Structure formats: C-alpha cells, structure tokens
Amino acid sequence: MAKAISSFELTLKSRSRHQTLTSWLYGELRSAILDGRLAPETRLPASRDFARQYELSRGTVVSVLERLQDEGYVTSRVGFGTVVNRVESPRPARPATATPAYIRRIVATHKRPQPWIDGAFARGVRPFLIGVPATDEFPAQIWGRLAANRARRFRSWLKSGGDRRGYEPLRSAIADYLRTSRGVRCRAEQIVLVSGIQQGLDLLARLLLKKGDAIWMEDPGYFGARIAFENAGARMKPVPVDEEGLSVAAGIRMCPDANGAYVTPAHQFPLGVTMSLERRMALLGWAARAGAFVIEDDYDSEYRFEGPPVPALQSLDNHSSVVFLGSFSKTMFPSLRVGYVVLPPALVEPFVALRYRTDFRNSCFDQAVLCDFIAEGHLARHLRRMRTLYGERLEILIDGAKQHLGGVLEVSNVRAGLYTIGYLKNGMSSRQAEELAAAEGLEVFGADRCTLRRPDPKALLFGFGGFDEVAIRQGLIRLAKALGSRSSAH
Numbered sequence: 131m132a133k134a135i136s137s138f139e140l141t142l143k144s145r146s147r148h149q150t151l152t153s154w155l156y157g158e159l160r161s162a163i164l165d166g167r168l169a170p171e172t173r174l175p176a177s178r179d180f181a182r183q184y185e186l187s188r189g190t191v192v193s194v195l196e197r198l199q200d201e202g203y204v205t206s207r208v209g210f211g212t213v214v215n216r217v218e219s220p221r222p223a224r225p226a227t228a229t230p231a232y233i234r235r236i237v238a239t240h241k242r243p244q245p246w247i248d249g250a251f252a253r254g255v256r257p258f259l260i261g262v263p264a265t266d267e268f269p270a271q272i273w274g275r276l277a278a279n280r281a282r283r284f285r286s287w288l289k290s291g292g293d294r295r296g297y298e299p300l301r302s303a304i305a306d307y308l309r310t311s312r313g314v315r316c317r318a319e320q321i322v323l324v325s326g327i328q329q330g331l332d333l334l335a336r337l338l339l340k341k342g343d344a345i346w347m348e349d350p351g352y353f354g355a356r357i358a359f360e361n362a363g364a365r366m367k368p369v370p371v372d373e374e375g376l377s378v379a380a381g382i383r384m385c386p387d388a389n390g391a392y393v394t395p396a397h398q399f400p401l402g403v404t405m406s407l408e409r410r411m412a413l414l415g416w417a418a419r420a421g422a423f424v425i426e427d428d429y430d431s432e433y434r435f436e437g438p439p440v441p442a443l444q445s446l447d448n449h450s451s452v453v454f455l456g457s458f459s460k461t462m463f464p465s466l467r468v469g470y471v472v473l474p475p476a477l478v479e480p481f482v483a484l485r486y487r488t489d490f491r492n493s494c495f496d497q498a499v500l501c502d503f504i505a506e507g508h509l510a511r512h513l514r515r516m517r518t519l520y521g522e523r524l525e526i527l528i529d530g531a532k533q534h535l536g537g538v539l540e541v542s543n544v545r546a547g548l549y550t551i552g553y554l555k556n557g558m559s560s561r562q563a564e565e566l567a568a569a570e571g572l573e574v575f576g577a578d579r580c581t582l583r584r585p586d587p588k589a590l591l592f593g594f595g596g597f598d599e600v601a602i603r604q605g606l607i608r609l610a611k612a613l614g615s616r617s618s619a620h
C-alpha cells in the first residue's frame with residue numbers, strides 16, 4: 131500500500147543560471163529518490179499541486195514525472211497518483227564523514243545511565259520488575275471517554291495553560307486530596323505540576339544545591355534521587371537506614387551542616403520501613419536548627435495494606451523546611467508523567483522561575499483529563515480496587531516465597547507499596563542472586579544497587595503490582611530453581 135501523500139514540502143536546491151527548469155527539477159527529484167529523502171512508496175502530490183507548490187508550469191512537472199517513470203524511478207497510475215519506486219542507490223546514501231570532535235568528546239565522557247536502569251526496561255516487563263503497576267486493570271475506557279471529551283472542548287484547557295504552575299483545577303484537586311489523605315498542609319497555590327517526581331528532583335537539586343553542597347542521602351536509597359543530586363554536583367552524605375528509617379543521629383555526627391536531606395519516610399526505598407515519629411521529629415528539629423531543607427519523596431504511600439495511613443512528614447513541619455513530592459505514576463500509570471511538588475509558599479516563585487527557564491510547562495491536556503478523572507470519582511474508585519488487588523498479590527508473594535524459597539529467602543513483613551524486599555539466607559550476594567535469576571528470565575533487582583557506602587544488604591527487590599497470581603507463583607518457582615532452593619521441587 132502506498133504511503134500517504136508526501137505532505138511536507140521537499141526542499142530542492144536552487145537552480146543554477148545555466149539549468150533549464152526541466153533538467154533542474156528532474157535532477158533534484160532523481161537525487162531525492164536515490165538518497166532516500168523520497169522514500170519508496172511515498173505518493174507525490176498531484177502534478178497541479180506540485181506545480182503550484184514550486185511555482186512551475188504544470189507541463190514542466192508532467193514531463194519530468196513522465197521521464198522519471200520511463201526510467202523506473204516512479205510509477206504513475208490514473209486515479210492513484212505517482213508513487214516512488216524502490217531503486218538501488220548507485221552511491222552511499224550519505225557520504226561518510228569523520229565524527230566531529232565535540233561528539234567524540236561527549237560520547238567518551240558522558241555518564242551513561244547505569245546498565246540496570248536502562249537494561250531492565252529494555253528487556254520488557256517480566257516478573258518481578260519494580261515500578262510496574264497493574265496497567266491492564268486501569269479503566270482505559272473511562273480515560274478514553276474523558277480524553278475525547280477534552281479533545282473536543284480544547285478551549286476548556288487551552289487558556290488555563292497560562293498559569294506556569296500547571297492546570298489550576300487539577301492543582302486544587304491535588305491540594306484537597308493531600309490535605310485529606312496525607313495530612314499535607316497546603317493550598318493549590320503551593321503546588322507545581324511536573325512530569326513526575328524525577329523532574330521534581332532534578333529541578334529541586336538545581337534550585338536548592340550548589341556544586342559542592344552536602345546532602346544527606348538514605349543509604350541504601352533511591353538511585354533516581356542520587357542521579358539528580360549528582361547532576362547538580364552535590365556531595366552525597368550516605369546516612370544509614372535502620373528499621374526506624376534514616377538515622378538522624380548518624381547524619382548529625384557525620385555532617386551536621388549539610389544543606390539538606392532526601393528521605394522516603396512513608397515507605398523507605400528500598401527497605402520498605404516507615405520512619406518512626408521520633409525520627410521524624412528529630413529530622414525536622416535538625417533541619418530547623420541548621421536552616422536546611424528536607425525533600426520528602428512520597429512515591430507510593432497510597433498503598434498500605436494494613437494499619438492506619440501514616441501522615442506525611444510535611445504535616446509536622448512548622449518551619450517551612452519540607453518540600454513534598456508526589457506522583458501519579460503508581461496510582462494511574464507511569465507513562466502519564468504527571469507529578470507534583472508542594473513548596474513552602476516563599477519558594478514557589480523561585481521554583482517556577484527556574485522551571486520556566488527549562489521547559490515552560492507540561493502538557494495541560496493530560497492535566498485536564500486527569501482532573502476530570504479525579505473530579506468524577508474514578509481515581510478514588512480505582513485506588514480502592516487496586517489496594518485490594520495489590521494487597522492480595524503481596525500475600526501471594528509472601529506465601530509463595532515461604533513455600534518455594536524457605537531457608538533461601540526471607541520476604542519482609544511490611545505490607546505496603548508495589549514492591550517488597552527479600553533477604554537472602556543462603557550466603558549469596560545480591561548481584562549473584564540477581565544474575566542467576568536473570569538467567570531464568572526474571573527481573574529481580576539487587577539491593578546492593580541502592581547502596582552508597584553500606585555493605586551489600588544481600589537482598590532482592592520484587593515488584594509484584596503488575597503481575598497476576600500465576601505469574602507470581604511461576605516466577606517464584608523459577609527463582610527457587612535459580613537459587614538452588616531445596617524446596618524448589620514443590
């Protein structure tokens with residue numbers, strides 16, 4: 131089947147004084163076909179349109195197309211137009227040129243994302259990849275209806291793109307949600323919409339840190355945050371995490387005058403623990419005394435399967451120390467790329483100014499659709515359903531690990547999030563176990579990849595949200611085989 135009409139104007143070189151119009155047009159079209167600018171099966175515009183486009187007479191265009199047809203470069207059929215044929219180019223498509231020095235320098239020196247960040251996603255979604263919600267359970271029909279509605283009424287969101295913080299009705303809806311469900315003290319004016327927590331971290335790192343500034347990092351901790359702070363040239367201070375969360379006393383011993391701290395208090399990444407009230411108060415106390423900031427990454431707190439919800443650290447803050455980050459990646463789907471930053475009021479303007487210098491703002495269309503999804507109650511319904519589903523999937527994982535991996539792996543008893551951690555009991559390192567599992571087609575994530583200074587926790591991370599009962603059970607049986615569990619025969 132012929133491709134659609136080539137609707138973009140083909141750039142033709144200007145004609146030299148000695149060339150006739152016909153020989154110039156013939157030469158230009160022929161070389162465009164030979165070097166691939168006009169790809170095989172491209173349908174050329176009708177001769178009348180073509181002539182108008184290039185200010186030629188129709189007779190000139192027709193005679194050139196006839197010649198190209200005679201020589202086999204194009205095929206014209208009545209009622210179907212002129213289509214480019216597949217022809218072998220007698221010369222290389224582009225003359226080989228030496229790579230410019232600046233490209234060679236960048237290729238040799240730029241910091242590649244560590245292979246596990248790209249690699250895992252390139253291999254596709256397979257158990258137990260982390261960060262994958264149950265997208266097949268997402269009410270896509272409702273989303274489609276709301277999106278179609280907004281696309282038709284595009285003026286409804288077009289004008290409201292004027293606010294650099296993002297679509298105001300969505301910011302109001304988020305403020306309501308955060309006040310009610312997370313205890314966050316905020317108004318819509320303090321919220322800036324970003325393309326996920328990662329963009330929020332990048333902007334905050336650039337705003338809050340200068341090259342050489344020190345920041346407390348949870349050890350082990352979230353690699354995405356580490357990348358953002360590294361990009362800003364900050365000095366990472368690895369502060370140990372125990373069952374109560376980040377050890378504030380250790381942070382103070384190590385670096386009392388750090389510029390700030392990054393924490394995941396609701397569900398520490400990757401250990402899964404919740405920061406105790408005592409530690410929260412100690413962290414806020416230090417931040418207030420030191421004049422430091424605290425970045426609270428609240429990436430998946432919507433999912434707690436037992437016990438009461440834990441209010442945000444920000445809800446205890448009386449000194450404007452905390453910047454709160456949240457996201458719809460886990461509650462909706464990750465490729466939506468909508469997240470939000472809740473800033474102390476005085477920091478809104480500097481943050482927005484910095485953001486404006488990078489990419490103006492995010493797409494308001496997605497924000498408007500998401501706003502309708504929340505306002506019509508679909509998000510609350512979806513969350514309730516998903517909480518039950520994920521809770522069940524986690525129980526299947528815990529239960530299956532006991533059955534198939536007893537003595538080899540002990541899965542944490544934390545009931546929260548979309549992933550959990552399992553501690554190796556067979557003396558293997560995280561990396562060894564990860565490699566053996568990968569050979570069995572499994573995507574478990576070695577916890578050593580999250581450490582800064584701390585020794586290997588000898589543990590694996592398991593994403594369970596995106597995998598059904600069969601996939602979880604089969605994955606565990608394969609893992610038992612990979613790790614040589616004696617109970618793998620079950």
Ligand SMILES: Cc1ncc(COP(=O)(O)O)c(C=O)c1O
Pocket residue numbers: 261325326327328329352354394399427429456457458459464468469
């Ligand atoms: C701790 C933590 N923070 C932030 C993110 C990134 O969130 P977003 O998709 O909103 O950029 C993730 C992703 O899984 C995460 O695990």
